[in-house]
Amino acid sequence: MADLVYRRVSSDLKQKIVDNEFPNKRLPDERTLSETYHVSRSSVKRALKVLADDGIIFKKRGSGTFINPLYMKNKTIFHYxxxxxxxxxxxxxxxxxxxxxxxxxxxxxxxxxxxxxxxxxxxxxxxxxxxxxxxxxxxxxxxxxxxxxxxxxxxxxxxxxxxxxxxxxxxxxxxxxxxxxxxxxxxxxxxxxxxxxxxxxxxxxxxxxxxxxxxxxxxxxxxxxxxxxxxxxxxxxxx
Amino acid sequence: MADLVYRRVSSDLKQKIVDNEFPNKRLPDERTLSETYHVSRSSVKRALKVLADDGIIFKKRGSGTFINPLYMKNKTIFHYxxxxxxxxxxxxxxxxxxxxxxxxxxxxxxxxxxxxxxxxxxxxxxxxxxxxxxxxxxxxxxxxxxxxxxxxxxxxxxxxxxxxxxxxxxxxxxxxxxxxxxxxxxxxxxxxxxxxxxxxxxxxxxxxxxxxxxxxxxxxxxxxxxxxxxxxxxxxxxx
DNA sequence: TTTGCAAATTGATACGGTCCAATTTCTTCA
DNA sequence: TGAAGAAATTGGACCGTATCAATTTGCAAA
Missing domain, CATH: 3.40.1410.10 (Chorismate lyase-like)
Structure with missing residues (x-):
């Protein structure tokens, strides 16, 4: 499972989100993530897309990537x-x-x-x-x-x-x-x-x-x- | 809508599928599509992913890309x-x-x-x-x-x-x-x-x-x- | 202080390349 | 003839780059 780069990144980010390591509900920008994880920006995008498709985060062009507030509020319903x-x-x-x-x-x-x-x-x-x-x-x-x-x-x-x-x-x-x-x-x-x-x-x-x-x-x-x-x-x- | 490369490709392919231009239920391989449409293979992959997510096609690694038989049989139900x-x-x-x-x-x-x-x-x-x-x-x-x-x-x-x-x-x-x-x-x-x-x-x-x-x-x-x-x-x- | 525009930030789209893995096809040899 | 193995085919993963567009930020003028 985690032997794929984009999966590794997405599951790590998800864990960080759950652990509330982004208290301002905002993720670092894609270029920074690319550097800190030492992966290409394409892989970061792919990882973020997984989380976005799950409704955990959403992206706003020109602005940044944010955590869906409801995901933190009520994680249980996301186990749909x-x-x-x-x-x-x-x-x-x-x-x-x-x-x-x-x-x-x-x-x-x-x-x-x-x-x-x-x-x-x-x-x-x-x-x-x-x-x-x-x-x-x-x-x-x-x-x-x-x-x-x-x-x-x-x-x-x-x-x-x-x-x-x-x-x-x-x-x-x-x-x-x-x-x-x-x-x-x-x-x-x-x-x-x-x-x-x-x-x-x-x-x-x-x-x-x-x-x-x-x-x-x-x-x-x-x-x-x-x-x-x-x-x-x-x-x-x-x- | 169609001013995006991958959307242009995916909607064109969808049309061709509907028009039954692939009677053997198989699409050309990604590299060929890349050439015929004069776009990069990444864009072809992205276009195909759209169709795959819609359940219209499915891909088998090493084998090719195929049309979901049910899509042709009963297109109406796909208007979900x-x-x-x-x-x-x-x-x-x-x-x-x-x-x-x-x-x-x-x-x-x-x-x-x-x-x-x-x-x-x-x-x-x-x-x-x-x-x-x-x-x-x-x-x-x-x-x-x-x-x-x-x-x-x-x-x-x-x-x-x-x-x-x-x-x-x-x-x-x-x-x-x-x-x-x-x-x-x-x-x-x-x-x-x-x-x-x-x-x-x-x-x-x-x-x-x-x-x-x-x-x-x-x-x-x-x-x-x-x-x-x-x-x-x-x-x-x-x- | 406020308004408006320029610059910086940030995600989106697209390109092209490398290597890998699953599958099919072809070839060789018993 | 048939089975085993080699080669070709084909989609998957990943990288790095260039350009564009939406948004925010900062600065300057009113």
Whole structure:
């Protein structure tokens, strides 16, 4: 990680920011940073861009580079989940116990819509995997996923009862690094109410997503219906 | 816009991609592009990074640069709203008629929570602005916003009945370029049901956000409750 | 003291080069 | 024919430089 110059600089600067070594909320100018770190100014720019993209700093041409006051005020919100792809890992990191209950697992022909999403042809088959996810024994999400059989021909019930992403990374040696997500709210249906312990007036949050391997291959299309109290999608938006 | 070299290259490449001038889903290598466009390789890299960040292409070291198959398949979903900050403008661009009905407009002391969000001190005052937004005469959103009076001391009822962001950009000459958003689902309350024409079983989508001026000053904290059929938040996530 | 312009500061854009690492393609040899 | 290794291809990282544009600062004139 830190064997890259610009990463070394950006993580060091981030640490200094956290340690409040710039009390006037202003970073040294790029040319000075270039000298003190003994790196080129291009690398400094690249390092600063990382921090700027994270919303930690912002730059004003002609004026200087400044620390986003909110970052110091409330660092916790900057740990946003916008970049968590897998569910299993993001829960484990919070010290919770994730469980999966397999609701159904079968192979079906890909529908027209799934063909388009997963870049498949007529007659291609996909796994249809419906799982209930729990979290300290409380059910919070019904997940229906479709995966082309030709990408993961070896998928078994045992694998599907655990993390599919981890299986792909460990076994096929490809990783899931991108996804396209849609987030919306929806009234709960009977299945939601039964499996997620919801009253009829209580809704679900829906996340629809297509997940890609790092080589760009669409890997899975997934529909996730979450207990409304367990979905909070945080994101930092810049124009 | 196009007077910047890297922007010229990236928008030209994007056009060529849309026009299907790379039928094998592969772009020329960086060195070749550098020659054909008569620009440096650094500029080509920068142009390609723009497209890669947009999810249009992806690069494989040692192999080449390729077009995301999904981009061609379904270009519409790539018009994601993830980067639209203001409501007024993003609706206008869709040819809809946006309207605002002012529900209440007053000055109140900032609560502890708002003090923290907006970086205020004890005793500071904020505007509390509650508005109903309509869209071709159909109400779709109840918005409650808090703005420090010291940032916009001249705010009047007339302004608040239109776009606040546009007022700020035109008058104070600062622009709102960043926001931190949380998106979640919630059962509808009585006010929601009445104003948005919802049944008790129908939920709202909630967007909570803090908006910042381009100098990093927190400008507004806003709570938006949307008719569930009108909230769909699309986003492209990379690790 | 205030106003207005010149100079210094500072980030943005762009160029071109070197070396490296992952991947593919070609060649050689068993 | 097929496997191993060499060579070419291709994107990644980094450096140093030149020029430009937005902003701030300082100084001089009113």
């Amino acid at each position: 989940e916008g970049s968590n792809l897998g569910i299993t890992d993001s829960m484990k990191s919070q010290g919770k116990v994730p469980k999966i209950k397999l609701l159904s697992f079968k192979v079906v022909p890909a529908s027209k819509e799934i063909q388009q999403d997963l870049f498949l042809a007529d007659g291609d088959f996909v796994y249809e995997i419906q799982r209930l996810r729990l979290f300290d024994d409380k059910p919070f999400m019904i997940e229906t996923g479709y995966i082309p059989i030709k990408i993961a021909p070896e998928l078994t019930q045992e694998i599907v009862e655990q993390s599919i992403f981890n299986y792909v990374e460990d076994t096929i040696n490809k990783s899931v690094t991108r996804s396209f997500l849609s987030i919306l709210a929806s009234p709960s249906n009977e299945q939601d109410q039964e499996l997620l312990n919801l009253k009829p007036t209580e809704p679900v949050g829906v996340m629809e997503g297509i997940f890609f391997l790092d080589d760009g291959t669409p890997f899975e299309v997934s529909n996730m219906r979450l207990h409304y109290q367990y979905l909070r999608y945080n994101t930092f938006v810049m124009v | 709203e993830g980067s639209n900050l203001g409501i007024t403008d993003s609706m206008k661009s869709q040819g809809k008629v946006p309207k605002i009905k002012l529900l209440s407009f007053k000055v109140v002391p900032a609560s502890k929570e708002i003090q923290q969000d907006l970086f205020l001190a004890d005793g500071d005052f904020v505007y509390e602005i509650q508005r109903l937004r309509l869209f071709d005469d159909k109400p779709f959103m109840i918005e409650t916003g808090y703005i420090p009076i010291k940032i916009a001391p001249e705010l009047t009822q007339e302004i608040v009945e239109q776009s606040i962001f546009n007022y700020v950009e035109d008058t104070i000459n600062k622009s709102v370029t960043r926001s931190f958003l949380s998106i979640l689902a919630s059962p509808s309350n009585e006010q929601d049901q009445e104003l948005l024409n919802l049944k008790p079983t129908e939920p709202v989508g909630v967007m909570e956000g803090i908006f910042f001026l381009d100098d990093g000053t927190p400008f507004e904290v806003s709570n938006m409750r949307l008719h569930y059929q009108y909230l769909r938040y699309n986003t492209f996530v990379m690790v």
